[in-house]
Amino acid sequence: MSGESIAAATGDILEVAGLSRNFGAIAAVADLSFKVREGEVKAVIGPNGAGKTTLFDMIAGVTAPSSGRITLAGERIERMPAHKRVDRGIGRTFQTLQIFTEMSVLENVVVGHYPRGHSGWVNALLRLPSGLSEERREREHAMALLERVGLADRANDRAGDLSFGDRKLLELMRALATGPRLLLLDEPAAGLSHAGAERMMEIVAELNADGLSVLLVEHNMRMVMNLSHDILVIGNGRFIAEGTPDAVRTNPDVIAAYLGEDEDA
Structure with a gap:
């Protein structure tokens, strides 16, 4: 357009x-x-x-x-x-990569949901039904984002093991997780x-x-x-x-x- x-x-x-x-x-x-x-x-x-x-x-x-x-x-x-x-x-990526290298690729994207979570991370930690249901939806959404950039097969890998280019894509997908x-x-x-x-x-x-x-x-x-x-x-x-x-x-x-x-x- x-x-x-x-x-x-x-x-x-x-x-x-x-x-x-x-x-x-x-x-x-x-x-x-x-x-x-x-x-x-x-x-x-x-x-x-x-x-x-x-x-x-x-x-x-x-x-x-x-x-x-x-x-x-x-x-x-x-x-x-x-x-x-x-x-x-408002979503954002950074000039200097801001990923959690010791967490999995999937977890890095899931983390992006937390600022906008409705039930909140406390419910998820306490294993309350609303928190578990939301956590499941967030993981499904995170996997869909990883699919979009060809990283779904690396979902359980350590984020620090990704190439620099894939880390860039990961940070972008985490920014998108906030909607x-x-x-x-x-x-x-x-x-x-x-x-x-x-x-x-x-x-x-x-x-x-x-x-x-x-x-x-x-x-x-x-x-x-x-x-x-x-x-x-x-x-x-x-x-x-x-x-x-x-x-x-x-x-x-x-x-x-x-x-x-x-x-x-």
Whole structure:
């Protein structure tokens, strides 16, 4: 679906308005405003230190903004605890893998359900009927997610024994276990082989085709240009440019600062 079609058919899943984060005298993010439409893949690009991860941390609730608003599907969330934002529908992967290496592959995905569990982990630990029933559903859902990325046959293996590429897929499936409406992807292709990056791109495209909204931070320009409906360019925490991939691709300032001559798209 084109950016124009999405705009005509849907509203905004996320709105960031005047968002800033200061660390002492340093402005990591400064007066940043943008929107993510329902069903859109929006990429955020910029050099290292541009403020992209700080932006994600503020949206996810890891870091409180110094000022500004964050609205998810019409609800203000900038002061909401991180676990409640998960309950509202924000999922996230991390630039540095955050998996439990000593747990099984299946258990890593099941853990993703807990922030949104109705009966809660206490009922499961006490072996109460409601907890056991929910635990069974969560394991079935986790297996279905592993099937989606070809990891079902590794379900009982130690997560630390997976290849780096499979660990990336595992973290993505754990983020999906929360049932997100908006998925924050922090450099999903980082460290992957060409084949691994292509596979990751295919999976994200499939998820978006299923209706999932995605906010993507990525240095792989092929992935950015092929997946994104819209691209936000930032530098030193500040707005530089925003537009479709074609508009950003041909913007002289963006090319000079971020894409250079090595664009692989």
